[in-house]
Amino acid sequence: MHPRPGALHVSELTSIAVREGDLVIPTDLDTLFDVEGRQSGKVDGRVVLARDNKTVLFYPDKPFVPGDNVTVQLRPGLRVRRSDNGREEEAGGHEWQFHIRGKTESISEEEIWSLMYGRQLNESEQEADKKPSPMDRYRTLPTWSAKWRPSAEGEKAALEGRKADIGTGDEELYFFGVRGRAGESLIATRQGDLVWWTSEGKLGGGMFGVTPNGHLAHWDQLLNDTADTVYLLNATYQVVDRYVMGHGYQVDRHSITFDNDNSVVTAYTRINALNRTIHTVVQVQDADKNVLMEWRTVDDFRGGADPMLPDAPWDGGDVYHTNNAERTPDGNVIVSVHNANLLVLLSGKTGQILWRMGGHTSDFTFIGEDMDPPFVGQHHAQQLADGNILMYDNGSRSGMRAGRPSRALELSLDLNKMTATKVWSFPHPNKKTSTCCGGVQKVDNGEGNPPTMLIGWGSTGPFFTEVTYDDNPTIIREFEGFRGHRPLLHSWEGFSTERPRLLLCSDANTQASGGQPSIARLQDWTMHFSFNGVTGISKWRLYIGADSDVPLSRHLMERSKTAFEEIVTLQELVDTMAARNMTLTTKSDANVTxxxxxxxxxxxxxxxxxxxxxxxxxxxxxxxxxxxESGAVSVSPPLSAVPCRCYQPDIGLREHLGRPKPERESPVVDMAAIRECAGACADSDKCKTFFFFEDTGECEMDEKKHESHQELHSLGGVVSGLSACVQEELA
Known part of the structure; x- marks a missing residue:
């Protein structure tokens, strides 16, 4: 039941739930609950039978009074059907009390994320991000978007052909990840080619792969929501459902996992305005968002059972920092308490702690070298189908003066002897130590193929590493360039409701070659095209015409898809036209220039x-x-530069998400109009950021310099940029 008997600091928005364990016969449920508060008085509400047909919930009609003492009487009359003999029996007849919390202070997203990411990168890590990447030439993405490349270890693995020995089955798997605190989420092929990129802005994006129902779980905050929300996206990346915490808690971006129609979500809370300790709430919700089970650290972490470590980071009181909670194969819930070096297994039926692993309140004895302490600051703890525990052992956490190399770690459990034995681990060859973030996944490569391990190294990078799962693990592929959080490989087929993005630029080739800026040659100009989020593209066809109504009956060129974005120079375009005997012509007016x-x-x-x-x-x-005689002309490139590095496609303000869509879309992408808007912003004393809306031609000038990108958000049909960049180009 929740709240538990004698529970303290309960949310004033709590529901009340009881679960006897067997199937409930849904008769006369409305008369079961008698709820009364010492200050609230008699509390009316509605009774709901959850989808599991076992959990009965009482929803009060109004919030409880802060500081109230509440008595719940479950009257006799709850009828259940016993699973062992099919008999119908009567349950109920319970009474218990709990105490509502006093006035509380909310915990802001900025506060939690500053606790997570409030560590400066060392110089070598910063330099790793600055290395050139083939993605630097991309212009259909913002120039500040996540970019990566094979690491030295990844290049070595490719040269040695290690990937050729690893079967991956018939089903293609895609990588799902986030770029740390930057507010970016992405999908890439297993080989490292980008498929989908989006920016949520704020202090950190979040994406947790594909649910059992085939939806994409994604963190964001859209206009109609006042706090972070988990959205489920369909294959065209449109919102089809949303999840928030029950009982008024603010959902935490660390973790949400799905078990068929149920979800496991977490939140942070303070128990009152005076106590700065941050506690954790874990909820199991059904598809109707009923809270079937709730576990709170404030209930179990008391006295001698308090796992708080002497060197726990007290900055903000985040001593029970929980970074994931998920179902185990047998229906329980495993919880990772980062700052206590602790894993907790909760009963999926009662929410009671079944065992603790790690920290100073551990129930286990650890066997194996390098197991003292067994793990530190861990992330992404999970139980595998064989009962083993897999986690990313950070080897360090905030507040520690020294740590050890981070690693993927697998433990075998003996619940009779209460031992945990190390059976597999993999530290990075460079002996990296990450105090924040990270994750690991055992990848099923299909029947007849050995599994592999996917590792995300958190705040140190690399972006992700895939290694063999054997006694002597070797790297199969590895990419670096930024630091991500939890990596996942899932099957996925993506589509789009948008059009492919197509741009003309004058700076991509010059920047890539490191040469002096030039726009005088056709080869200096490039066309860039991509289709964000769409999987399975094998090739592109390019068509030309004399006006915006370009006929699609006969393509000029066809090229195989080689990367997320394809690039064609104007020189290649003109040469192909000549080879196909296609010419540009003008009217007889000799003054045409x-x-x-x-x-x-x-x-x-x-x-x-x-x-x-x-x-x-x-x-x-x-x-x-x-x-x-023929009117055929020879051409040179445009006279005015189009510095696409200053133009960020499909990026607007979060508030722009509420703009009504135009009745008709513009059929043309006119780079001159974008350049004109950018120039007007650069000429203005007040404009710091411009936003050009392609379908309406509107140019919006903003006095704020959105350099941190936290108020920006992916939005199709908008091109934005900073005045300072344009001024630099014009200088």
């Missing part, structure tokens, strides 16, 4: 499925010569 070409691209999925085409990109060209 410029001509426009329009380009569209169409992605091809699989062998021949044509997906949605892009808008038409207007490519303005300068006439350098003209054949008087």
């Amino acid at each position: 410029d001509v426009a070409l329009y380009v569209r691209v169409v992605p091809v999925k699989g062998d021949s499925e044509l997906l949605r085409p892009s808008k038409a990109l207007k490519v303005p060209l300068v006439v350098s010569s003209r054949d008087e």
Whole structure:
């Protein structure tokens, strides 16, 4: 039952739940509860039978009075059907009390994330992020978006052909991850090619892979929500459901896991305004968001059972920092208490602690070298199908003067002898130690193929590492460039309700080569196209026309998809036109000095499925010569630069999410209009950031310099940028 008998500091918004254990016969449930508060008086409410047909909940009509003492009487009359003999029996007849918390202070997202990420990176880690990446040329993503590349270990693995020996089955798996505190979530192929990228802004993005029902679990805060929310996205990345904590708690971004229709979510709370200690709440919810079970550290972490360590970080009182909670194969719940070096196993039926592992209140004896202490500051603890415990052992945590190398760690349990034996581990060859974040997954590669281990190293990087699962693990693939949180591999098929993104730029080739800026040659100009979130694209087809109504009957060129973003120079475009005997022509007016070409691209999925085409990109060209008889012209590139590094595509303000969509979309991508908006911002004394809305042509100027990106959010059809960048280009 919850709240527990004698529970203190209970939320004033709590529901009351009882579960006898067998199936409930749903008759006369409305008369079961008699609830009365010493200050609240008699409390009316509604009674609900949860989807499990075992849990009966009472929802008060109004919040309890802070500081109230509440008495619950469960009258006789709860009828259940026994699972062992099928008999119908009567249960009930219980009475218990609990105490409502006093005035509390909420815990802000900024406070929690500052506790997590309030550590400076050392110089070597900062330098690792600055190394060049092939993704530096991308322009259909913001220039500040997450970028990565194979690490030295990853390149070595590729040269030695280690991946060739690892079977991955018939089902393609995709990598799901987040970029630490930057507020970015991403999906990539197992080989490291980006598939989907999005920015949620604020202090940290979160994405926890695919649910058993095939939805994408994603953290964000949309306009209609006042706090962080877990959204379930469908295959086109549209919201189809949302999850918040019950009982008025603010959902925590660390963890949400799903077990069929149920979810396990966590929250942080303070028990009152005077006590600075931060406690944890773990809830199991059903699909109707009923709280089937609630566990709170304040109930169990008392006196000699308090696992708080002497060197626990008291900055903010985050001594019970919980970073994940998830179902075990047998229906219980395992919880990782980071700052106590502790794992707790909760009964999935009662919420009572079944055992503790680690820290100074451990029930286990540990066997194996390097097991004193057995693990420190761990993340992503989980129980495997064989009963073993797998975790990312950080080897250190905030407040420790020294640590040991982080590692993936697997333990075998003997519950009769209460021993935990190390059976597998993998520290990084570079002996990295991460005080924050990280995770590990045992990857099922399909029938007949050995499993592998996927490791995310948290605050030190690398981004992710995949290793063999054997006595002498070797790296199969590894990518670096930023630090992520919990890595996951899932099957996924992504689609999109948007169009492919297509841009014209003058700075990508120059920046990649490190040369002096030049726009004088056709090869200096590049067209960039991608289709964010869509899987299975095998190739692209490019079409041209004399106006925005580009015919799609015959493509000019076709190229295999090689990366998230494809790049074609104007020189390649003009050369291909010449090879196909296609010419640009103008009217007989000899004074014509410029001509426009329009380009569209169409992605091809699989062998021949044509997906949605892009808008038409207007490519303005300068006439350098003209054949008087045929009207055919030779062309040079545009005269004005288009510095796409200053233009961030599909990035607006969070408040822009509420703008009504235009009735009609513009059929054209006009880089000149974007450049004009950016120039107007650069010429203004007040404008710090511009936002250009492609479908309406509106140019919005903002006096705030959104350099930290925390108020920015992914939004299709908007191009934004900083005035300072444009001014630098114009200087």
